Amino acid sequence: MEKGLLRFVTSGSVDDGKSTLIGRLLYETGCIFEDQYQAIKKTSQRSGKKEVDLSLLLDGLSAEREQKITIDVAYRYFSTPRRKFIIADSPGHEQYTRNMVTGASNAGLAIILIDARKGILTQSRRHGFIVSLLQIPHLIVAVNKMDLVHYSKEAFEKITDEYLDFSEKLDIHDISFIPVSALKGDNVVHHGKNMKWHTGKTLLQMLEDVYVTADKNLIDFRFPVQYVSRPHQDFRGYAGTIGSGTIRPGEEVVALPSGKTSAIKSILYDSKQLDEAYTDQAVVLTLKHNIDVSRGDMIVRKNNLPHISDSFDAMICWMAETPFSHSPHYLLKHTTRTVKASVSKIHYKINMDTLHRQKTTDFTLNEIGRVEIKTAEPLFFDPYKTNRSTGAFILIDPLTNLTVAAGMIREVPHQVTEWKQQAQDTPAEKVKHLRWEDGNIPLHIWEERNGHKAGVIWLTGLSGSGKSTIARQLVKKLFSYGCQVMFLDGDNVRHGLNSDLGFSPSDRAENIRRIGETAGLFYSQGNLVVCAFISPFEKDRAFVRSLVPKGRFVEVHVDCSLEVCRQRDPKGLYQKADAGEIPEFTGVSSPYEQPTHAELVLNTDINDVAKHIEKLITYLTKHKFFRI
Amino acid sequence: MQLEAESIFIIREVVSEFKNPVMLYSVGKDSSVMLHLARKAFSPGRFPFPLMHIDTGYKFPEMYEFRDNFVKQIDATLIVERNEGWIKKQAHPTVLGNDKCCFYLKTTALLDALKKHGFDAAFGGARREEEKSRAKERVFSVRDSHGKWNPKNQRPELWQLYNTRINQDESVRVFPLSNWTEVDIWEYIKLEDIPVVPLYFAQKRQVIIRENVLIPYYSLQVVDPQNKLGIDKHQVKEMMCRFRTLGCIPCTGAVPSKAKTIDDILIEVRQAKKSERENRLIDLTSDSAMEQKKKEGYF
Numbered sequence: 001m002e003k004g005l006l007r008f009v010t011s012g013s014v015d016d017g018k019s020t021l022i023g024r025l026l027y028e029t030g031c032i033f034e035d036q037y038q039a040i041k042k043t044s045q046r047s048g049k050k051e052v053d054l055s056l057l058l059d060g061l062s063a064e065r066e067q068k069i070t071i072d073v074a075y076r077y078f079s080t081p082r083r084k085f086i087i088a089d090s091p092g093h094e095q096y097t098r099n100m101v102t103g104a105s106n107a108g109l110a111i112i113l114i115d116a117r118k119g120i121l122t123q124s125r126r127h128g129f130i131v132s133l134l135q136i137p138h139l140i141v142a143v144n145k146m147d148l149v150h151y152s153k154e155a156f157e158k159i160t161d162e163y164l165d166f167s168e169k170l171d172i173h174d175i176s177f178i179p180v181s182a183l184k185g186d187n188v189v190h191h192g193k194n195m196k197w198h199t200g201k202t203l204l205q206m207l208e209d210v211y212v213t214a215d216k217n218l219i220d221f222r223f224p225v226q227y228v229s230r231p232h233q234d235f236r237g238y239a240g241t242i243g244s245g246t247i248r249p250g251e252e253v254v255a256l257p258s259g260k261t262s263a264i265k266s267i268l269y270d271s272k273q274l275d276e277a278y279t280d281q282a283v284v285l286t287l288k289h290n291i292d293v294s295r296g297d298m299i300v301r302k303n304n305l306p307h308i309s310d311s312f313d314a315m316i317c318w319m320a321e322t323p324f325s326h327s328p329h330y331l332l333k334h335t336t337r338t339v340k341a342s343v344s345k346i347h348y349k350i351n352m353d354t355l356h357r358q359k360t361t362d363f364t365l366n367e368i369g370r371v372e373i374k375t376a377e378p379l380f381f382d383p384y385k386t387n388r389s390t391g392a393f394i395l396i397d398p399l400t401n402l403t404v405a406a407g408m409i410r411e412v413p414h415q416v417t418e419w420k421q422q423a424q425d426t427p428a429e430k431v432k433h434l435r436w437e438d439g440n441i442p443l444h445i446w447e448e449r450n451g452h453k454a455g456v457i458w459l460t461g462l463s464g465s466g467k468s469t470i471a472r473q474l475v476k477k478l479f480s481y482g483c484q485v486m487f488l489d490g491d492n493v494r495h496g497l498n499s500d501l502g503f504s505p506s507d508r509a510e511n512i513r514r515i516g517e518t519a520g521l522f523y524s525q526g527n528l529v530v531c532a533f534i535s536p537f538e539k540d541r542a543f544v545r546s547l548v549p550k551g552r553f554v555e556v557h558v559d560c561s562l563e564v565c566r567q568r569d570p571k572g573l574y575q576k577a578d579a580g581e582i583p584e585f586t587g588v589s590s591p592y593e594q595p596t597h598a599e600l601v602l603n604t605d606i607n608d609v610a611k612h613i614e615k616l617i618t619y620l621t622k623h624k625f626f627r628i
Numbered sequence: 629m630q631l632e633a634e635s636i637f638i639i640r641e642v643v644s645e646f647k648n649p650v651m652l653y654s655v656g657k658d659s660s661v662m663l664h665l666a667r668k669a670f671s672p673g674r675f676p677f678p679l680m681h682i683d684t685g686y687k688f689p690e691m692y693e694f695r696d697n698f699v700k701q702i703d704a705t706l707i708v709e710r711n712e713g714w715i716k717k718q719a720h721p722t723v724l725g726n727d728k729c730c731f732y733l734k735t736t737a738l739l740d741a742l743k744k745h746g747f748d749a750a751f752g753g754a755r756r757e758e759e760k761s762r763a764k765e766r767v768f769s770v771r772d773s774h775g776k777w778n779p780k781n782q783r784p785e786l787w788q789l790y791n792t793r794i795n796q797d798e799s800v801r802v803f804p805l806s807n808w809t810e811v812d813i814w815e816y817i818k819l820e821d822i823p824v825v826p827l828y829f830a831q832k833r834q835v836i837i838r839e840n841v842l843i844p845y846y847s848l849q850v851v852d853p854q855n856k857l858g859i860d861k862h863q864v865k866e867m868m869c870r871f872r873t874l875g876c877i878p879c880t881g882a883v884p885s886k887a888k889t890i891d892d893i894l895i896e897v898r899q900a901k902k903s904e905r906e907n908r909l910i911d912l913t914s915d916s917a918m919e920q921k922k923k924e925g926y927f
Contacts, residue, residue, distance in 0.1 A: 005630050033903040073784075074763045075756045077809045086807055098784055105786040227640045231673030239669070241637045241788070270668045282636040282669070295644055319784050333789050336644070392787045401793040403783045 006212055009088045009103040009136070012113030013123040017144045021113065021182035022076060022089060023054025025204065028189035031078035032057060051183070073103045082208045097352065097366035098319040100127060101406055104134040105392070108212045111140045111203075116149045116179070120162055126352050128163070132170035133315060133368065133408065135385055137215040139167075139175045140206055147181040151194045169355075171385075173476065174610065178203055211614040216279045219451055219481050219626045220382060221245030221253075222306060222390050223299040224335035229284055237268060237284040238293055243335065243389030245301070246278040246627065247285075252302040255293045256380045261302060262289040296337035298380045303628060304451040306390055310378045311344065313410040317368045320397065320404035324363035330404065334379050334393040341395065345372035363405075372413055384408035386482045446526025450484045453625045456519045456548050457616070459532040460541060460595060461558030462587050463573055464565035466604040470558065470612050471532035477613055478528055481626070486522045488515055489532040503584045509540055516544035523548050528625070536592040545597075554619065557598035562587050564605050629819075631812060635662075635804040636669040637788060638767060639751070642802050643676055645792040646749040649802075652738075653679040653706070655691045656874045657824050658753035661813055662805055664822050666751075667702070678705040680741060680750075684733040685715045686850060686876035694825045709741035721878045722856045733876075739775040742799060749800045757809045758904060767806045773797035810897050810904050818890040828893070830870040830885040836861070841881030842869050850877045872904060 012018040026032050040056040047053075076087040088103030090096070104110060112127045114120060131139050141163055149155040156179040167175055178187055179198055186192035189204045201209065226240040247253075247264060254261045267274040268284040277283050285299065293299070300306060318324055324343070332341035348357040349369030363369060384391025395405040447453055457474070459467040468489050478485040494501075498514055501507040512535055519529040535541050545553045565587065566574045577585035584590040595601075600619050602612045620626065642649050651666060653659045666675040681695065699706045711719075714732040721729045742750060756763045766782050768790050783791055794800060805813075817824060834845035836859060843851050845864050852859055869882040870893075883902075887893040 033900065035902045075807065076763065077757045077807075079809075079811070084809075084812075102784040102786055106788075226637070227644050229670065229673050235672065237672070239640055241633060268672065270671045280630060280633055282633040282640075284671075331793070333791065336641075388787065392789065394786055394789045394791060396791055396793055398793075401791070401795055403786075403791045406784070406786045 004082075004212065005084045005086065006109060006207060006210065007086045007088065007107050008109040008111060008207065009090055009100065009107040010111045010113070011090050011100050011103070011127045011130075012144075013115070013118075013121055016113040016115045017055075017182045018089070018113050019055030019057075020053075021111075021142065021144060021180070021188065022087060023057045024182050024185055024188045025087075026057060026076065026078050027054055028185065029078050029080055029204065054182075073099050080204070080208060085207065097126065097130070097368070098317060098406075100130050101134065101317045101319070104130055104136055105406065107134075107136050108215060109138040109140065109207070109210055110136045111142055114141060114143050114159055114163070116143050116145045116152075116155055116159065119159055120166070122353050124163070125166060125355060128167055128170055128172070129350070129352070129355055132167075132172050133317075135171070135388065135408075137173055137212075138210050139172055140203070141175065141177045142203060143177065143179045144182050146179045146186060146195065147184050151179075151181075151186070153179075153195075153197045156198075173480070176206065178206065209608075209611075211610050213614070213618075217244035217387050217389075217481060218279060218621055219245055219483070220304055220306070220387060220390075221247050221301045222335075222380075222382070222387065223247070223285065224337070224390075225293055225295055225297045225299065226336045228294060235286075236290065237286045238299065239282075239284045240336065241282045242277055242279055244279050244387050245304075246276055247301070248276045249273075253287070253299050254302050254305070255291055256298045256300065256306075256308060257378060258292060258297070260289075260291040262287040262291055264288075296335075298335065298337075300380070301451075301628075303448040306380045306382050306387075307412050308378050308380055309412045310376070311372060311374045312379070312381065312412050313347070313370065313372050314393070314407045315368065315370050315384075315410060316363070316395070316405045316407045318363035318365060318405050320402055321365055322397070322400075322404070323365070324404075326361075329398065331396040331398050332373070332375060332379075332393050332407075333396060334381065335390060337379065338396075339379065340376040342374055343371050344374040347371060370410070373407070381409050382482075383411055385410075386480060441525070443524055443526065446484075448628055450526050451626075451628060452481075452483050452528065453552070453628070454523050454526045454528060455552045455554060455620075455625055456523055456529045456531065456544070457554045457556060457620075458519075458535070458541065458544060459530070459556045459558050460535045460598075461604070462560060462562060462565045462592055463534055463585075464568045464570060465558045465560035466607050466609070466612075467532040467534075467558045469607070470602065470604075470609055470616075471530050473609050473613050474616055475530050477617065478530070484527050486519075486527040486529045487531075488519060488529065490534075493518075503582075503590075505537070505584075505590075508537065512537075512540040512544060516540075516547050519544065520547040523552065534586050534592070536586045536590065538593045538596070541595065551623065554600065554623075555595055555598045556616070557595045557601045558604055559601050560604040560607075629816075631808055632665065632668075632816070634788070634807065635665045638790070638802065638804040639666050639669045639675075641790055641792065642749050642751065643670075646800075648745070648747050649677045649749040649751065650680045650707070650742075650745065650747040651675075651677055651751040652753070653681050653695075654753065654874075655681065655687065655695045655825060656753070657813055657817065657828060658755065658805055658808075660822050660824050661808070661816055662751060662753045663702075663704075664816075664820060665804060675704075678707055680707040680709060680745075680747075682734055682738045682741065683708050683710045684737070684876050685710060686733070686878055688825075688827060688847070688874065688877060690825055690827050691874060694823075698823060707741070707745070709737055709744075711737035711740070718853075720853060722852055722854065726879060729878075735775075742775065747799065748794065749802055751802050751804060753805055754803050755805050755808050755810075755813075756803075765803065765806070767803055768792065769801045769803065770794060771799050771801060775799070777801075810900075811894065814890060814894050814897055818894065825874060827871045827874060829889070830868050830887045830892070832866050833869050833882065834864050834866055835869060835882060836863050837865060838881075842867070842883065843881055847877045852878075 010018055041052050043056055044053040074089045078085050090100040090103035110131045114124050143156050143159050160177045180187045186194050187202050222243040223240055225238045229237040229239050249264050249266055252263050265286040265288045267277045329340050329342050332339055347370040349360040349367050351358050382390045391409045393407045394403050397404045459471050461467050475485050475487045498511050501511050519531055522529045576582050577588040586592050711733050719729050719732050766785050835842040868886050870885040871882050887896045
């Protein structure tokens with residue numbers, strides 16, 4: 001019954017029309033009340049404007065009203081029948097990098113506004129950099145004020161190309177572009193009449209359609225203990241919010257830092273007992289053994305440990321008026337743990353205009369850079385890139401109690417602390433002490449170390465159906481989850497391993513046989529193997545299926561009609577096949593046998609890659625690939 | 629439910645990191661939801677802090693009745709604090725004006741009470757959606773030794789890493805419902821079957837229509853004790869109405885409504901053409917009324 005919730009952050013430069021855009025979204029989704037609308041209408045008339053100034057809806061504080069600029073992050077709420085939205089409205093004023101970082105920290109999507117007349121400004125790049133730094137999963141670049149450039153498609157495309165060029169240097173997973181006029185309303189909620197050339201979704205449709213559950217880390221179970229509940233002698237429970245992953249009663253866990261092991265006895269949510277709990281749920285865990293666990297400790301799965309270290313590399317954004325200074329100690333809050341910390345090394349800072357690295361010895365307000373941090377006690381963490389909840393921290397000045405920096409952990413510095421060796425039963429140690437009977441590491445040991453099951457995901461479909469595009473995105477997604485993943489497709493196999501093979505039925509069979517055997521080898525050593533091949537014949541696919549145990553082969557039919565594939569024809573192959581230049585081309589001069597046993601069918605006539613990835617991840621999650 | 633889990637996290641965080649927290653309980657729907665979340669956060673134990681009601685003496689009789697029954701039923705500790713000095717002096721909006729009346733009976737009473745009991749953290753049920761200056765309020769809002777809020781000097785709040793450190797004499801107001809909307813509140817009340825004051829539901833009431841606000845006839849004496857507003861007592865009408873928000877009698881009117889059940893209320897609120905606090909006179913005195921009150925130490 002509950003609608004999904006999407007938090008997004010909006011940023012733009014001064015006068016990009018950001019407030020007007022948000023005002024437009026709120027107004028046209030019916031989320032502005034009559035009394036509020038009447039109030040701004042009156043104000044607009046008083047200042048002699050012809051149109052109602054929707055941006056007035058957003059100006060909250062009197063200081064802002066005087067300066068006519070937004071000075072802080074403000075939160076707005078609206079909903080449509082499909083989804084609820086929380087907007088973190090962060091100002092674009094140059095000195096307010098910290099506000100965007102704040103707004104971005106909880107966002108699932110970012111909208112960056114660019115004024116169509118001015119094109120890409122330093123700030124537009126800076127905002128893109130922050131999206132990448134904070135690892136916001138989705139970015140929409142809205143090119144605004146299209147009404148002032150005569151709704152020119154060329155103007156839009158010029159900005160799109162330029163920004164794409166720039167964003168390739170960053171770590172942005174999903175980027176899309178949309179031309180809008182916030183003032184007139186085109187492409188915000190309705191398409192309008194002025195940009196018929198834009199056949200894609202409106203901004204609101206994009207916000208409603210974006211998939212967000214796949215962005216969560218559902219693999220690595222991390223439970224920072226927030227509060228120890230002891231209502232009476234016979235009950236000891238650990239209250240907290242699951243930072244990532246899933247957990248079930250009976251699973252073996254280890255408490256950090258003590259390293260003591262136990263198993264989950266029950267998962268309580270109010271008076272209910274749960275069979276399973278997952279990321280973001282606030283629950284109480286009870287353990288089978290009476291081991292000592294306090295606030296700030298972390299409960300994790302026995303064979304999937306975070307890093308345990310008292311030093312690490314991190315990116316920080318300085319957020320205080322007082323600059324960084326070397327002498328004092330700071331307090332560092334990470335999950336539910338607060339420890340003393342110091343910055344032991346400064347690697348560099350980022351020049352926010354050029355985005356180049358430069359040497360530095362200090363940080364001032366709004367500066368971002370890479371440092372090494374030492375803590376008085378070890379932390380239990382993952383890289384921010386794979387886990388927001390255990391990769392993020394803040395620094396607090398113990399004298400003023402102000403939050404002075406936001407940090408994102410990159411990795412452990414090179415040396416491993418002695419402390420880690422004390423932790424019991426780390427998978428690495430387990431591996432060290434085990435003797436293999438036949439000299440090979442058994443699959444389940446690979447899987448325990450990797451924290452997920454091995455499998456072969458086989459995408460089959462016509463040329464042009466979108467197999468490789470989907471496969472590549474899937475590989476990226478699995479990689480970002482920290483999975484051990486292998487990618488095989490026509491491009492990387494046909495040029496080397498199988499360069500001696502042609503396209504006759506027998507060569508095709510041999511091609512698939514070799515690929516199948518290769519996939520099988522990677523499978524047996526713990527990989528999730530993603531394969532994208534036309535593989536038109538049922539018996540060849542059945543052969544590959546026979547190489548791995550039941551349940552570990554996922555045949556995915558990338559189902560796209562021949563007409564659409566022909567229209568797409570990204571490599572001009574259909575054209576050549578029609579001209580007789582390519583013999584035995586599937587769909588033209590050679591048949592494609594429709595899969596009859598596919599575990600999953602993706603209809604790609606309309607190619608919504610994000611949706612297909614969501615389906616794939618849902619399938620893998622449901623079939624417990626991410627659980628040992 | 630994501631909002632619920634986030635609120636529970638906030639409540640647990642306060643109990644873990646502050647010495648002497650209190651939950652401000654105003655008897656309204658938001659307070660009811662907040663209290664319910666607190667009970668859930670510490671289940672199977674009890675929530676480890678008292679409730680405090682800042683009583684202006686001008687609350688609706690139904691609210692007092694509900695408060696006393698409910699607190700008894702859940703076996704909670706309730707502190708009731710009143711600014712007796714000004715209540716004796718018969719502070720009233722028609723005498724002092726809305727702003728001053730509010731300042732003495734609510735803000736001053738609250739600040740005195742926090743000091744008296746030495747509370748270092750006070751939960752409030754305010755939501756960002758309610759009012760524009762609240763949209764920028766932090767979840768953890770630091771107040772100086774005079775209980776004042778400085779909108780220009782707020783700490784950034786990142787991820788769910790709340791900085792709970794304060795200096796001596798400072799305190800925090802914590803708003804676990806910051807991200808909830810009026811619709812969320814009613815959906816949750818329905819989902820969890822949370823009891824609320826019956827005034828929220830429409831029934832036939834004897835009212836006097838005054839501009840946009842309906843004044844219940846039986847409370848006319850409290851609204852305008854000295855007949856300063858020139859209300860014609862003979863203009864009484866019987867009509868279906870309900871209270872969308874609850875506050876002090878002189879500053880809270882009813883609105884025409886046929887919503888007798890939570891489902892009706894949800895339909896009404898989803899289609900609402902007017903903002904939630906339309907019937908609250910305290911926000912309307914000037915363009916930045918609420919912000920001014922918060923700077924002085926209001927909720």
